[in-house]
Amino acid sequence: MRKKETLWFYLLVFPWVFGFIILTLGPMLYSFFLSLTNWDLFTSPKFLGWDNYIRLFTKDKIFWKTVFNTLYYAFISVPLGMLFSLFITYFLNRPIKGSAIYRTLYYIPATVPGVASALLFKWLLAPDAGMINRFLAIFGVDGPAWLLEPDWVKPALILMSLWTVGANITLLMAGMKSIPAEFYEAAELDGASPIAQYYRITLPLLTPVIFFNLINGLIGALQVFTQIYIMTGTGGATMGGPNNASMMIVPYLFNNGFRFYKMGYASAIAWILFVLVMILTLLVFRSSSAWVYYETEVRRS
Amino acid sequence: MSKISRIEKFFTHLVLTGLGVLLAAPFMYMISMSLASDATTSKLTFTFIPGEFHFKNFIRVFTSNLNFGQFLLNSLTLVFFSMVGQVLVSSLVAYAFARLRAPGKEIIFIVLLSTMMIPTEVTLIPQFVLFTKLDWINTLLPLIVPNFFGGAYNIFLLRQFITRIPVELDEAAQIDGLNFFGIYVYIILPLIRPALVAVAIFTFVWNWGAFFGPLIYVNDVSKMPLALGVQILSATNSAGQIPPWNLVMVGALVLTVPMILVYFFGQRFMDQLSLSGGSAGIK
Numbered sequence: 001m002r003k004k005e006t007l008w009f010y011l012l013v014f015p016w017v018f019g020f021i022i023l024t025l026g027p028m029l030y031s032f033f034l035s036l037t038n039w040d041l042f043t044s045p046k047f048l049g050w051d052n053y054i055r056l057f058t059k060d061k062i063f064w065k066t067v068f069n070t071l072y073y074a075f076i077s078v079p080l081g082m083l084f085s086l087f088i089t090y091f092l093n094r095p096i097k098g099s100a101i102y103r104t105l106y107y108i109p110a111t112v113p114g115v116a117s118a119l120l121f122k123w124l125l126a127p128d129a130g131m132i133n134r135f136l137a138i139f140g141v142d143g144p145a146w147l148l149e150p151d152w153v154k155p156a157l158i159l160m161s162l163w164t165v166g167a168n169i170t171l172l173m174a175g176m177k178s179i180p181a182e183f184y185e186a187a188e189l190d191g192a193s194p195i196a197q198y199y200r201i202t203l204p205l206l207t208p209v210i211f212f213n214l215i216n217g218l219i220g221a222l223q224v225f226t227q228i229y230i231m232t233g234t235g236g237a238t239m240g241g242p243n244n245a246s247m248m249i250v251p252y253l254f255n256n257g258f259r260f261y262k263m264g265y266a267s268a269i270a271w272i273l274f275v276l277v278m279i280l281t282l283l284v285f286r287s288s289s290a291w292v293y294y295e296t297e298v299r300r301s
Numbered sequence: 302m303s304k305i306s307r308i309e310k311f312f313t314h315l316v317l318t319g320l321g322v323l324l325a326a327p328f329m330y331m332i333s334m335s336l337a338s339d340a341t342t343s344k345l346t347f348t349f350i351p352g353e354f355h356f357k358n359f360i361r362v363f364t365s366n367l368n369f370g371q372f373l374l375n376s377l378t379l380v381f382f383s384m385v386g387q388v389l390v391s392s393l394v395a396y397a398f399a400r401l402r403a404p405g406k407e408i409i410f411i412v413l414l415s416t417m418m419i420p421t422e423v424t425l426i427p428q429f430v431l432f433t434k435l436d437w438i439n440t441l442l443p444l445i446v447p448n449f450f451g452g453a454y455n456i457f458l459l460r461q462f463i464t465r466i467p468v469e470l471d472e473a474a475q476i477d478g479l480n481f482f483g484i485y486v487y488i489i490l491p492l493i494r495p496a497l498v499a500v501a502i503f504t505f506v507w508n509w510g511a512f513f514g515p516l517i518y519v520n521d522v523s524k525m526p527l528a529l530g531v532q533i534l535s536a537t538n539s540a541g542q543i544p545p546w547n548l549v550m551v552g553a554l555v556l557t558v559p560m561i562l563v564y565f566f567g568q569r570f571m572d573q574l575s576l577s578g579g580s581a582g583i584k
Contacts, residue, residue: 008481009403016394019450024416027427094313095305105321111560113510115528116553119535120331123546129345131330223420226512230532253422258517263426270422277420
């Protein structure tokens with residue numbers, strides 16, 4: 001009987017195990033091998049050792065710019081989006097009529113597929129005719145050329161990322177629902193103001209949700225691609241402009257691999273991204289004990 | 302929560318409405334642009350509140366040589382088969398992890414969970430090589446077939462769901478002579494139907510607007526899903542020439558509306574899901 005069960009188990013998980021070997025494990029090993037070679041996809045790979053990595057770290061100035069841009073984008077857009085979501089959820093959680101309507105209104109932008117929102121924002125951020133600069137002109141502000149200026153292209157992309165805060169809001173609201181009402185009642189008896197309640201009860205109890213969203217947000221932001229491809233330059237080889245001010249890791253990988261057919265070099269970039277994602281994930285996990293507040297700790301103390 | 306003062310209520314509404322208008326404005330613009338005439342488009346004089354109502358833009362994209370009908374069909378094909386694959390295979394694997402005992406199960410499960418952290422870029426180039434060797438370039442196969450191996454996230458979700466079902470049901474079925482596959486088909490599948498719908502919804506959301514995969518694997522315009530097709534429409538013009546923004550925005554809307562519908566349908570559904578799954582499990 002036991003033997004039969006084991007057999008069934010392996011039979012049933014076979015599709016996933018097969019997919020894992022063919023599409024994940026095998027490709028990872030092969031990709032690491034490729035990162036040590038020079039390969040144009042057509043001739044056979046030439047083994048180089050660590051040359052690709054050495055070149056990326058010591059000679060490739062665009063790569064460094066790419067890493068800087070990506071970290072800049074991720075570390076500003078993600079925390080800023082979180083602050084914005086927390087700000088909105090404070091008001092959404094006040095006892096008012098129509099809060100469900102507001103919530104829906106805020107969520108709709110998050111449902112817009114990346115291609116659609118990138119195309120829309122490419123136009124909204126246009127220098128003269130774009131909506132954002134026309135809006136600024138009402139207040140007498142002469143808006144920048146956003147996507148066409150090296151200093152403004154990253155802020156423009158960050159601004160755009162704030163449009164999709166709805167996804168965060170939904171998760172934060174769900175987290176808030178699970179906070180026992182007695183906490184607020186007790187606080188009210190003690191005379192705590194709504195803002196004090198938000199800082200002393202809501203925020204600490206929400207930290208696990210905030211923390212989870214921050215990690216996911218960071219990992220997603222490090223892999224940004226669609227916006228760069230569609231909004232900066234005319235797509236493909238010219239993306240990441242102006243002057244590589246918006247070139248990010250994945251677009252750079254794409255250019256090397258699928259435009260210039262430098263498969264070895266592109267694989268090395270992929271592995272650096274992999275390590276970066278892992279380091280960030282571990283860092284956030286390790287630092288979490290300092291500020292994440294789990295409900296179980298309350299019970300224990 | 303307690304009542305709040307009128308002034309506070311007014312202030313809350315003021316903030317929420319103000320921000321709401323700001324967030325809705327780009328969407329309004331999308332609608333307005335999609336209804337604009339070609340003349341307005343060439344002069345770039347779009348307005349925030351729709352000034353013209355060229356609803357025929359929505360017909361034009363399907364009847365002209367823009368291929369929209371084909372794009373839509375490709376997207377539906379991609380999404381439909383991806384959903385079938387994820388629902389069938391993820392649930393089968395999840396059942397094995399939730400119910401069957403076997404040596405090595407824990408290790409495989411940990412491997413499964415850790416694959417969720419691997420960024421797709423690391424496997425991208427070898428996968429591209431593999432699909433090239435299989436001669437799957439310019440087909441939807443590289444985008445569909447991986448779904449038939451199940452997804453780690455979906456498997457995890459379904460496993461959690463299945464573990465909530467009382468084991469006595471399996472045991473009773475076993476006594477009645479069902480084998481493990483029979484239990485999956487006749488006991489487990491009917492009881493996890495809500496979770497299966499959730500997996501289908503997630504798969505829809507992940508694949509409907511997919512861009513990176515189609516960009517790499519599909520070069521032939523007639524094979525492209527909608528998201529890539531719309532992007533091509535906005536980029537076919539040489540520098541200095543103005544893209545047909547009105548038609549591009551029609552495309553963006555056609556791409557967006559199903560997502561909004563799925564959200565509305567899905568939200569109501571998910572509420573039910575957590576209601577019935579929250580306490581003991583299944584009702």
